[in-house]
Amino acid sequence: MEEVVFFGAAIGALGGAIAVVGLRNPFYSVLALIVHLISLAVLFLLLHSEFVAAAQVVVYAGAVMVLYVFVAAYVGGIEEPVWEPIPGQRFLAPLLGAALFVELSIAVLGSSLKALGTDGPHVADGFGAPSRIGTLMLERYLIPFEAASLLLLIAAVGAVVLAARRRSSEGGGAGGDGALPAGRDAAGFGAELSMRNAPGSAGIGGGGGAPLDTQRAAPGQLNPTINFSRGGASRGVHPAPPHPDTTGETPA
Amino acid sequence: MSVEWYVVLSALLFAIGAGGVLIRRSPVVILLCLELMLNAGNLALVAFSRMTGNESGQVFALIVMVVAACEVVVGLGLIVAIFRRRLPLNVDELRGLRG
Numbered sequence: 001m002e003e004v005v006f007f008g009a010a011i012g013a014l015g016g017a018i019a020v021v022g023l024r025n026p027f028y029s030v031l032a033l034i035v036h037l038i039s040l041a042v043l044f045l046l047l048h049s050e051f052v053a054a055a056q057v058v059v060y061a062g063a064v065m066v067l068y069v070f071v072a073a074y075v076g077g078i079e080e081p082v083w084e085p086i087p088g089q090r091f092l093a094p095l096l097g098a099a100l101f102v103e104l105s106i107a108v109l110g111s112s113l114k115a116l117g118t119d120g121p122h123v124a125d126g127f128g129a130p131s132r133i134g135t136l137m138l139e140r141y142l143i144p145f146e147a148a149s150l151l152l153l154i155a156a157v158g159a160v161v162l163a164a165r166r167r168s169s170e171g172g173g174a175g176g177d178g179a180l181p182a183g184r185d186a187a188g189f190g191a192e193l194s195m196r197n198a199p200g201s202a203g204i205g206g207g208g209g210a211p212l213d214t215q216r217a218a219p220g221q222l223n224p225t226i227n228f229s230r231g232g233a234s235r236g237v238h239p240a241p242p243h244p245d246t247t248g249e250t251p252a
Numbered sequence: 253m254s255v256e257w258y259v260v261l262s263a264l265l266f267a268i269g270a271g272g273v274l275i276r277r278s279p280v281v282i283l284l285c286l287e288l289m290l291n292a293g294n295l296a297l298v299a300f301s302r303m304t305g306n307e308s309g310q311v312f313a314l315i316v317m318v319v320a321a322c323e324v325v326v327g328l329g330l331i332v333a334i335f336r337r338r339l340p341l342n343v344d345e346l347r348g349l350r351g
Contacts, residue, residue, distance in 0.1 A: 010261050158325070
């Protein structure tokens with residue numbers, strides 16, 4: 001029975017790991033990692049570590065993976081380019097991974113750990129129970145425990161800083177940051193102008209100025225602006241020429 | 253089941269994770285592969301804890317989980333910051349470390 005559960009969970013863990021590496025869409029990779037983590041929790045249960053298994057499911061497969069799912073959905077599916085800076089990377093990387101596996105296996109199985117081939121000693125019922133782990137953590141491993149809590153605090157503060165810094169630097173608008181606000185300003189200006197000119201220029205618009213403007217229009221988000229402000233352009237009031245920065249607005 | 257099986261499985265998972273870090277170029281997937289490697293280490297720790305009949309390995313595994321959670325928070329924060337600055341999400345093109 002134990003063998004059946006072990007091989008089932010091992011196949012689940014291996015399949016999840018391979019799917020994480022192999023799937024093209026990051027969102028599916030995250031879902032495959034959840035399968036992998038739950039299979040690992042089953043393996044932890046087989047090894048008599050109930051508390052670690054519960055923490056694995058609750059903390060890892062629950063909380064951490066929610067973060068991943070949100071970020072993968074926020075960033076979206078990004079196609080990895082076919083261009084490779086290192087020739088043959090696609091074939092070299094699995095080879096190096098296989099070499100690492102062989103090396104690790106030799107290092108572990110060739111070591112002098114005589115108990116590796118056994119099932120391990122017979123353990124009492126309470127082995128790996130939360131009370132035993134808690135006692136160990138708060139007595140013998142108190143300093144690593146406190147260091148871990150400090151690390152969590154630092155990571156939380158760091159995440160807040162990473163998220164908040166962007167908002168304060170948005171006013172500066174340097175480099176890539178400035179492209180979007182400038183484009184939005186131009187769009188707002190053009191729309192406002194066309195609104196102001198709309199009643200009088202309904203019949204005048206679409207004259208000689210229109211082809212020129214559509215030629216100058218950048219592909220993408222700026223097109224509506226140019227179309228809106230056509231009435232103003234034919235009158236000689238040239239509203240909001242396309243900002244040079246905004247032409248490269250779509251991310252490369 | 254002898255402990256050997258678990259350790260070999262852990263080595264295999266670690267190798268898959270390392271290969272994934274080498275082969276993939278999206279930062280999100282690279283973080284996922286790091287998770288694979290950390291979990292392979294966790295499996296080895298718990299297996300050795302079972303082998304010696306001592307729960308210290310399980311405490312280490314829990315601490316590794318804490319470190320992995322911190323790494324995820326900071327890494328995903330960086331990815332979101334990169335995405336908001338409209339930089340390419342490709343580790344081959346993200347070479348500079350300017351603020």
